[in-house]
Amino acid sequence: MIFLALLLGLLLFVLGLAVVMLRRSAILLFLGIELMLNAANLTFVAFSSANGALDGQIAVIFTIAIASAEVGVGLAIFIVLFRRFKTQSVDDLRILRW
Amino acid sequence: MATALFFAFAALALVFGILVAALRHPLYAALSLVGVIGCLSVLFYLLGAPFLAMVQLIVYAGATLVLILFVIMLLGLRSEPRAPEAHPVQKGLGLLLCLNMLLFFLLGAGTLVRKTVPMTGGGARSGVEDLGRLLFSRYLLPFEAVSLLLLAAAVGAFLLARREWK
Structure with a gap:
């Protein structure tokens, strides 16, 4: 069961990474990051269950809290950018580049 | 019973994960992510973390994902008509990185984990x-x-x- 959980965590992480690498829409990048965070959480819980120690579960609580903070600020930035540039593609947002 | 349930929800989570990666419409992808999170909540419960299962449902699906869905609907996002695609080189390198990561963890870290972590499971319910x-x-x-x-x-x-x- 634990090995299966670790395998699922790996597959979900790679799927999230593929979304971040291949998609150009900022909101889809968010979803990819969330998918990767969830895969990491699953791995934490699986290792915690294997070791019989609770520290992994504590780490998951912190991950969830930090993920919600990240989503809040990130979406605020995304709303500002979308209102100003009328695009959701990260390739069109190049004013920070030279 | 528990193992069968675990297999079923793991498979369902994988299907939803593939949907997140495959769908182009932000709304549908976000709803698939809600499915992934629901399945992972069941898996957390089966792995002996009932509190995290509820936190996952309430905080992640109930607050974080609803916030994302709210923004998608507020801005009326759709899959853009000229589908924003990555540059071919970028795409190839990204796929290479993903494959690399998959193989690295599957082969390298996988054997290490198998040696060091007891895979018996059934740890004490917390x-x-x-x-x-x-x-x-x-x-x-x-x-x-x-x-x-x-x-x-x-x-x-x-x-x-x-x-x-x-």
Whole structure:
């Protein structure tokens, strides 16, 4: 069961990474990051269950809290950018580049 | 029984994960992510973390994903007509990185994990009480730091997304 959980965590992480690498829409990048965070959480819980120690579960609580903070600020930035540039593609947002 | 349930929800989570990666419409992808999170909640419960299962449902699906869905609907996002695609080189390198990561963890880290971690499973089921004691004793300082971070994020998000941003 634990090995299966670790395998699922790996597959979900790679799927999230593929979304971040291949998609150009900022909101889809968010979803990819969330998918990767969830895969990491699953791995934490699986290792915690294997070791019989609770520290992994504590780490998951912190991950969830930090993920919600990240989503809040990130979406605020995304709303500002979308209102100003009328695009959701990260390739069109190049004013920070030279 | 538990193992069969675990297999079923793991497969379902994988299907939803593939949907997140495959769908182009932000709304559908976000709804698939809600499915992934629901399945992972069941898996957390089966792995002996009932408290995290509920936190996953309430905080992640109930707050974080609803926030994302809210923004998608607020801005009326659709899959853009000229589907924004990555540059071919970028795409190839990205796929290469993903494949690399998959193989690395599957072969390299996988054998290491198999050697060091007991794969017997069935670890002690954790009560909320033990979790709370640990959180408020050994992890008190990170807990306070995270509360400060959440406060800063709330203020920052409010300042950024105001309508009259001058």
